Amino acid sequence: MNITRKLLPAFAVVLSVATLPAATLVTWDFEGSTNSAILESCTAIEGITASAVGTHNLNNVLRNNTSYVSTAITVSPATAITTGYSFPNTFTNAAYLSFSLTVAEGYTLSIDSVSLQAASGSGNASDSSVRAFYVLSSLTGFGNESDKILLQGSNADGLPTRADGTLKDFSTPLSSSVYQSIVGGTTVEFRIYIQAAGNTQNLEFDNFTLTGSLTAIPEPASAALLLGLIACAGLLFIRRR
Numbered sequence: 001m002n003i004t005r006k007l008l009p010a011f012a013v014v015l016s017v018a019t020l021p022a023a024t025l026v027t028w029d030f031e032g033s034t035n036s037a038i039l040e041s042c043t044a045i046e047g048i049t050a051s052a053v054g055t056h057n058l059n060n061v062l063r064n065n066t067s068y069v070s071t072a073i074t075v076s077p078a079t080a081i082t083t084g085y086s087f088p089n090t091f092t093n094a095a096y097l098s099f100s101l102t103v104a105e106g107y108t109l110s111i112d113s114v115s116l117q118a119a120s121g122s123g124n125a126s127d128s129s130v131r132a133f134y135v136l137s138s139l140t141g142f143g144n145e146s147d148k149i150l151l152q153g154s155n156a157d158g159l160p161t162r163a164d165g166t167l168k169d170f171s172t173p174l175s176s177s178v179y180q181s182i183v184g185g186t187t188v189e190f191r192i193y194i195q196a197a198g199n200t201q202n203l204e205f206d207n208f209t210l211t212g213s214l215t216a217i218p219e220p221a222s223a224a225l226l227l228g229l230i231a232c233a234g235l236l237f238i239r240r241r
Contacts, residue, residue: 022112022211022212022213023045023211023212023213024045024209024210024211025044025045025048025101025109025111025210025211025212025214026042026043026044026045026048026050026101026209026210027042027043027207027208027209027210028041028042028050028053028099028207028208028209029041029042029043029070029071029206029207030053030063030070030071030072030073030205030206030207031070031071032063032071033063034063035061035062035063037063038053038063038071038073039052039053039054039055039061039073040052040053044101045214047103047104047106047107047109047214047216048101048102048103048104048109048214049101049102049104050099050100050101051098051099051100051101051102053073053097053098053099053208054097054098054099054100055075055097055098056094056095056096056097056098057077057078057079057093057094057095057096058075058076058077058078058095058096058097058194059076059077059078059199059200060074060075060076060200060202061073061074061075062074062075062202064121064162064204067162067165067204068119068165068166068167068204068206070206070207071206072117072119072167072204072205072206073097073204073205073206074121074202074203074204075097075194075202075203075204075205076121076194076196076198076199076200076201076202076203077093077095077194077195077196077199078093078095078199079093079095079199080196080197080198080199080201081093081130081195081196081197082130082197082198084130085130085132085154085156085195086195087134087144087146087149087152087193087195088144089195090132090134090193090194090195091134091142091143091144091193092144093195094193095193095194095195096191096192096193096194097191097192097194097205097208098189098190098191098192099189099190099191099192099208100187100188100189100190101187101188101210102185102186102187102188103182103183103184103185103186103187103188103214104184105184105185106184106216106217106219107184107214107215107216107217108181108182108183108184108214108215108217109181109182109186109212109213109214109215110179110180110181110182110212110213110214110215111174111179111182111188111210111211111212112173112174112179112211112212112213113171113172113173113174113210113211113212114135114137114150114151114171114172114174114190114208114209114210115151115169115170115171115172115207115208115209115211116135116151116170116171116192116205116206116207116208116209117167117168117169117170117205117206117207118133118153118159118167118168118170118203118204118205118206119159119160119161119162119164119166119167119168119203119204120155120159120160120161120162120202120203120204121161121162121201121202121203121204122161122162122163122201122202123161123162123163124161124163125161125163125164127155127161128155129155129196129197129198129201130154130155130195130196130197131154131155131159131195131196131197131201131202131203132152132153132154132155132156132194132195132196132203133152133153133154133192133193133194133195133203133205134149134151134152134192134193134195135149135150135151135152135190135191135192135193136148136149136150136190136191136193137150137188137189137190137191138187138188138189138190139176139178139179139182139188140176140178142191150172150174150190151170151171151172153168153170154195159203162202162204167204167205167206179212184217190208190210192205192208
């Protein structure tokens, strides 16, 4: 009985795989003192490496630390789309911000949700010009099909303007199985595709955030210890009978 009691703590240690509860995994918050520094400002938990924000085919990439409670990034596409809201054309123009994370070896990752804050960059509170964004990821694919879109917003569905002084919260759960049990060494990329009716017409973003859980995989030595403990427990059970 005494030996069994001594084995119980060891079982508890080995059997408890270290899983961090669902929480914020990484946030890109654009809190920097220069236009380039805002691209490198992010916070990630241990076990995840987050990239600097990438820019592609954008005309403006600017820091806005005066219009909102926190610093935001201001962007506009290099090529305008003047024919109304069109995700296929936006995808073809390939004007986007990119965000990547890499899972450390020895961990598995599940991503539960993606969220951001956004506003039209217009200083005119009544501006209704075509401005929109679309969020896609490498796990479900970068393509011009609408079912690839994870999250979107536009002036047509209530984006606030810079003149309003607020950013609107956007969030969506990621229910596809491809966002679960992502193995160590995997890099996942998210992109915010940008659409505007002019190449000086801006959209503004803040706090691009991913939530989920990270699980540490037991070392081989721990697995061997577990097998040994099971064998010992079996022998004790036989002896007691």
